[in-house]
Amino acid sequence: MKVGIVGGGQLARMLAIAGYPLGLDFVILEPAEDACSSHLGEHLCANYDDETALAELAEKVDVITYEFENVPVSAIEFLDGKCPVYPPAQALACARDRLNEKTMFRELGIGTADFANIESLDDLKQAVVQIGLPALLKTRTMGYDGKGQQMLREDTDLDAVWKEFNGVPTILESLVLFDREISIIAVKNVSGEMAFYPISENHHEEGILRLSTSQVDDPVQSQAEDYARKVLEKLDYVGVIAIELFQVGDQLLANEMAPRVHNSGHWSIEGSVCGQFENHMRAVVDLPLGSTENLGYSTMINLIGDLPESMEVLSIPGVHLHLYGKSARPGRKVGHITVCEDSAEKTQKILDQVQVRLT
Amino acid sequence: MKVGIVGGGQLARMLAIAGYPLGLDFVILEPAEDACSSHLGEHLCANYDDETALAELAEKVDVITYEFENVPVSAIEFLDGKCPVYPPAQALACARDRLNEKTMFRELGIGTADFANIESLDDLKQAVVQIGLPALLKTRTMGYDGKGQQMLREDTDLDAVWKEFNGVPTILESLVLFDREISIIAVKNVSGEMAFYPISENHHEEGILRLSTSQVDDPVQSQAEDYARKVLEKLDYVGVIAIELFQVGDQLLANEMAPRVHNSGHWSIEGSVCGQFENHMRAVVDLPLGSTENLGYSTMINLIGDLPESMEVLSIPGVHLHLYGKSARPGRKVGHITVCEDSAEKTQKILDQVQVRLT
Numbered sequence: 001m002k003v004g005i006v007g008g009g010q011l012a013r014m015l016a017i018a019g020y021p022l023g024l025d026f027v028i029l030e031p032a033e034d035a036c037s038s039h040l041g042e043h044l045c046a047n048y049d050d051e052t053a054l055a056e057l058a059e060k061v062d063v064i065t066y067e068f069e070n071v072p073v074s075a076i077e078f079l080d081g082k083c084p085v086y087p088p089a090q091a092l093a094c095a096r097d098r099l100n101e102k103t104m105f106r107e108l109g110i111g112t113a114d115f116a117n118i119e120s121l122d123d124l125k126q127a128v129v130q131i132g133l134p135a136l137l138k139t140r141t142m143g144y145d146g147k148g149q150q151m152l153r154e155d156t157d158l159d160a161v162w163k164e165f166n167g168v169p170t171i172l173e174s175l176v177l178f179d180r181e182i183s184i185i186a187v188k189n190v191s192g193e194m195a196f197y198p199i200s201e202n203h204h205e206e207g208i209l210r211l212s213t214s215q216v217d218d219p220v221q222s223q224a225e226d227y228a229r230k231v232l233e234k235l236d237y238v239g240v241i242a243i244e245l246f247q248v249g250d251q252l253l254a255n256e257m258a259p260r261v262h263n264s265g266h267w268s269i270e271g272s273v274c275g276q277f278e279n280h281m282r283a284v285v286d287l288p289l290g291s292t293e294n295l296g297y298s299t300m301i302n303l304i305g306d307l308p309e310s311m312e313v314l315s316i317p318g319v320h321l322h323l324y325g326k327s328a329r330p331g332r333k334v335g336h337i338t339v340c341e342d343s344a345e346k347t348q349k350i351l352d353q354v355q356v357r358l359t
Numbered sequence: 360m361k362v363g364i365v366g367g368g369q370l371a372r373m374l375a376i377a378g379y380p381l382g383l384d385f386v387i388l389e390p391a392e393d394a395c396s397s398h399l400g401e402h403l404c405a406n407y408d409d410e411t412a413l414a415e416l417a418e419k420v421d422v423i424t425y426e427f428e429n430v431p432v433s434a435i436e437f438l439d440g441k442c443p444v445y446p447p448a449q450a451l452a453c454a455r456d457r458l459n460e461k462t463m464f465r466e467l468g469i470g471t472a473d474f475a476n477i478e479s480l481d482d483l484k485q486a487v488v489q490i491g492l493p494a495l496l497k498t499r500t501m502g503y504d505g506k507g508q509q510m511l512r513e514d515t516d517l518d519a520v521w522k523e524f525n526g527v528p529t530i531l532e533s534l535v536l537f538d539r540e541i542s543i544i545a546v547k548n549v550s551g552e553m554a555f556y557p558i559s560e561n562h563h564e565e566g567i568l569r570l571s572t573s574q575v576d577d578p579v580q581s582q583a584e585d586y587a588r589k590v591l592e593k594l595d596y597v598g599v600i601a602i603e604l605f606q607v608g609d610q611l612l613a614n615e616m617a618p619r620v621h622n623s624g625h626w627s628i629e630g631s632v633c634g635q636f637e638n639h640m641r642a643v644v645d646l647p648l649g650s651t652e653n654l655g656y657s658t659m660i661n662l663i664g665d666l667p668e669s670m671e672v673l674s675i676p677g678v679h680l681h682l683y684g685k686s687a688r689p690g691r692k693v694g695h696i697t698v699c700e701d702s703a704e705k706t707q708k709i710l711d712q713v714q715v716r717l718t
Contacts, residue, residue, distance in 0.1 A: 013379065017376050017379055017380070020372065020376055020399070020684070021376070021679075021680060021681040021682060022669065022680060022682060023666075023669065023680075023682030023683075023684060023694070025398060025684065026398070039384060039385070039399070039400055039401065040379070040398070040399065041398055042398065273676075273677065282673065287669055287670060287673050288670065288673045288674040290673070290676075291676050291677065295654070307382075310381065310382065310646055311646060311647065314641065314646050314647045314649070315647040317632075317649075317650050318632065318650065320380075321380060321381060321382075322380040323380060323381060323382030324382075325379070325382060325384065335382070
């Protein structure tokens with residue numbers, strides 16, 4: 001069976017690595033010639049909105065998926081009539097737009113921060129009064145890793161900020177003073193089978209995920225699964241989905257979702273019986289899902305900006321290195337490290353050694 | 360770093376899958392256009408003895424390895440001056456020839472079956488008297504999966520058998536009435552670091568490996584490691600090596616070795632902290648070796664001849680499926696299944712379910 005992947009970054013790379021053992025082959029649509037997944041399948045080198053290339057992709061494969069949500073919805077809709085595309089276009093359309101996703105969360109009874117749709121400076125000023133400050137002004141679409149957002153405080157010049165956003169559709173969200181940030185990775189296959197990974201506790205710096213730790217028997221696991229189940233069902237979802245949540249007391253507020261495998265689930269490659277990449281593949285080709293059970297106490301550290309000395313980090317027993325084949329560049333995710341041991345203490349001890357070698 | 364692999368079958372495929380996360384890239388020299396590893400790297404489609412292609416390979420990569428021992432030694436020697444090649448040519452030369460390998464085992468004080476070099480019908484007749492019957496007449500080179508060998512019994516017509524072998528160099532080996540067949544997978548990197556996997560107990564049918572079970576705290580582990588260490592040192596070895604052994608009472612007799620990753624170590628992908636494929640890659644690019652520690656009780660079942668119904672086998676929780684992207688053909692290894700659970704009983708229970716679905 002042949003799978004098409006739109007987007008050829010590290011997520012496509014890890015999807016292909018997980019998919020080959022299932023007997024799958026890959027065609028990857030990606031405009032960058034030196035994309036880090038280009039050796040891991042047939043590389044269709046074209047823009048995501050190139051309809052000739054999209055038609056060729058649909059022709060060549062049995063099913064199509066995508067590795068990130070900034071694929072134009074029109075491209076997915078174009079493919080849709082020609083070849084099954086998962087996750088479905090409506091999930092992409094919803095996830096790409098912060099207003100749509102938050103509105104859906106609310107409709108499903110899933111808690112969120114207060115928010116308001118902002119289409120004008122007047123909207124902004126009114127919403128600031130309603131929601132209060134501090135608050136976050138975010139572009140509705142195309143934001144990731146902390147890009148496309150601005151914190152508004154009491155002394156912020158709203159006119160200046162609004163000018164900066166230059167009329168793009170935005171959403172104002174109240175700032176949540178969370179106790180911790182978590183995420184749940186869930187998966188549903190074509191036949192409707194669902195599975196949920198243990199939640200991850202996530203730490204961001206400068207808007208970029210730095211560290212995710214898989215939680216064992218967490219008290220909010222079932223609440224998070226309940227949220228994820230509602231979303232999977234509502235969207236007729238197929239594939240892996242990630243929902244990022246804030247925990248405030250014992251309450252969970254959904255922040256955003258990603259209709260794809262997610263950085264906060266990378267620990268599952270070694271940390272689960274069946275990792276998120278393999279389960280996404282199983283889901284879209286409609287195979288039974290693999291067990292999402294934890295194999296131990298897992299933490300993932302992102303490698304950002306600089307490539308580590310492989311010699312240094314691999315000399316620490318228990319380190320699993322994942323490089324993405326990308327060159328170093330400030331702020332760029334170039335790889336990750338996972339540690340999975342049979343106690344939280346052992347995992348922490350190795351992490352401490354890793355942190356020393358990375359700095 | 361770029362690695363060249365000579366041979367493009369399932370071993371090359373699994374080497375590449377294990378090597379990408381280390382940040383490695385691959386060029387694969389393989390004459391078959393539709394080889395099952397051809398999508399997993401740059402495919403140099405040429406014969407193994409094509410010197411233009413070999414030179415091109417050496418030019419393109421930083422280090423070269425090979426996935427099977429039937430590569431011509433001359434090809435490896437040709438490459439050797441141009442680019443580091445691991446395992447070293449002398450290991451290949453030794454492993455390709457049953458007489459050489461058994462002679463080396465003996466020189467290292469490693470037990471073997473009685474054997475004799477056979478170059479003529481007279482040699483054969485004399486050796487039969489010396490060694491006794493039953494015995495196995497085997498071609499010295501190019502045998503695998505039970506091919507190129509013939510059992511000699513009391514009533515065997517030696518003249519007819521000798522005629523069949525048609526003058527190719529052969530070796531006569533006494534038949535060992537073993538208690539069990541085991542193998543040890545060992546690895547040594549360029550810097551000289553060594554590691555040893557827990558031994559596997561292996562079951563063959565019709566000369567083809569069917570099932571390997573990783574042994575936990577086996578009483579002959581240290582004897583097997585001792586044998587492997589001697590061989591690694593003797594051959595200035597770099598990479599993964601497999602030594603197949605017969606156990607008779609508490610004694611181990613070396614049967615043969617393979618200068619490569621080995622079918623009886625496939626369970627290590629899920630069953631070890633660091634699998635044999637990743638450790639081979641680490642060894643040849645001189646990274647610190649990963650831990651060979653068992654993660655549980657692992658058994659691997661080969662899928663031979665027929666492709667299984669993925670739906671059927673993956674519906675059993677705990678099954679790890681590895682398909683090689685090859686079409687079905689009698690006697691052909693098309694994939695394997697690994698089960699790794701935290702008790703031997705749990706593993707056996709899942710295996711029983713797998714066996715039912717496969718038949």
